[in-house]
Structures are given as C-alpha cells and as structure tokens.
Amino acid sequence: MSGSQSYKTDIILTLYKDLRTVFRLVDVAMLSGVTDIPGLSKKLNYYVRKKQLENPRKGIYVKPDYNREELACCLYSPCYISLGYVLQKKGIIFQYDSQITVISYLSRVKEIDNQSYRYRKLKGELLVNNTGVMQLPNYVNMAVAERAFLDMLYLSPEFYFDNLNSLDKSLINKLLPIYQSGALTKRTEKLLCHV
Structure with a gap:
C-alpha cells in the first residue's frame, strides 16, 4: 500500500x-x-x-447517519437549539413541527436533506450566556425547557403555550435577570401566576 x-x-x-x-x-x-x-x-x-x-x-x-441536531449547531456558531423544538419535545407546546429551531447571531431558514433549520437572532450578550443551555455529549447545545420558554416569550411576546405545568418556576426566576427586560418579567409573571 x-x-x-x-x-x-x-x-x-x-x-x-x-x-x-x-x-x-x-x-x-x-x-x-x-x-x-x-x-x-x-x-x-x-x-x-x-x-x-x-x-x-x-x-x-x-457521516451518512449524521445527527441533525449536531448539524444545526455546526452551521452557524455560536448557537443553541431552543424555542419550539425544545418546547415541543418537553410537552410545553403540542403543535407538531419538524423544524429544528436554533438561537444564533442571525436570522435564517435553511433546508438541508429535507430538514428545515430555523435560526432566530438573539442579541450577543444573551446568545453567549450559556445559563440554562446544556452542552450534550453529542456536540449539541440545547436549551433546557425553562430557557427555551423565556427565549420564545422574549422573541414572540404573544406566543401561546399549551402546558406550563412542567416548568420549574424557581429556575425561570434564576434565568430572567439575564434578559434584562422588565416587559419579559411582567409577561412571565402573568403567565405563571395560574400554574
């Protein structure tokens, strides 16, 4: 050889x-x-x-059997999987959507191998703050449900959530200060007061 x-x-x-x-x-x-x-x-x-x-x-x-979540985290970096994708997996929203939603430094939708990846822009200091973002062993960065909930409420204030019962209120209260948004705090308190 x-x-x-x-x-x-x-x-x-x-x-x-x-x-x-x-x-x-x-x-x-x-x-x-x-x-x-x-x-x-x-x-x-x-x-x-x-x-x-x-x-x-x-x-x-x-590799031929690649992990689509791993690809989502590799296309635009820094980033982490959040929003509807995480909320759906955790039973916070019930509407099925196969799209992988990602927080990044830009807003963009990419279609690769019949999989849609939607990137939503979040300001720099929030994006790089990894509080509430798990770094999984398969090279995937993914928000915990509470961070995904706050990301969604921050980016889409009128979003409807189906089931907030599984969210950890104390973790949400720990995460809220990183957003530095009084309006987000008020919306969050209003949504969680009946849970």
Missing part, C-alpha cells in the same frame, strides 16, 4: 472513530493533523464521491 493510500485511510478512519457525525473542514484538519487545506478538501470530496461521507453544505462533511 502506498503512503498516500494509507494517509487517505487514516483520515476516514479518524472521522469514523470520532463520536461526532458532523465536521467542518477545520475540524477534520485538526483531527487529522493535515495542514494542506486545499488537498484535504480534495480528499474529503473523494470520500463524498465514494459515498463514505456526505457534503450537505460547502465546508461541512457528515
């Missing part, structure tokens, strides 16, 4: 041994130790043609 063949095998093996399922070009360079970025890009595109990797967006490579 020639040195270049061994080298190619090492890159794909390195990626498949890694717990991540989504990689930016820079991630692959760091994992593999390759400094020739154009050459690395060519090698990765070879793996795409051989169907060992997929390339859903420029500069992003994924």
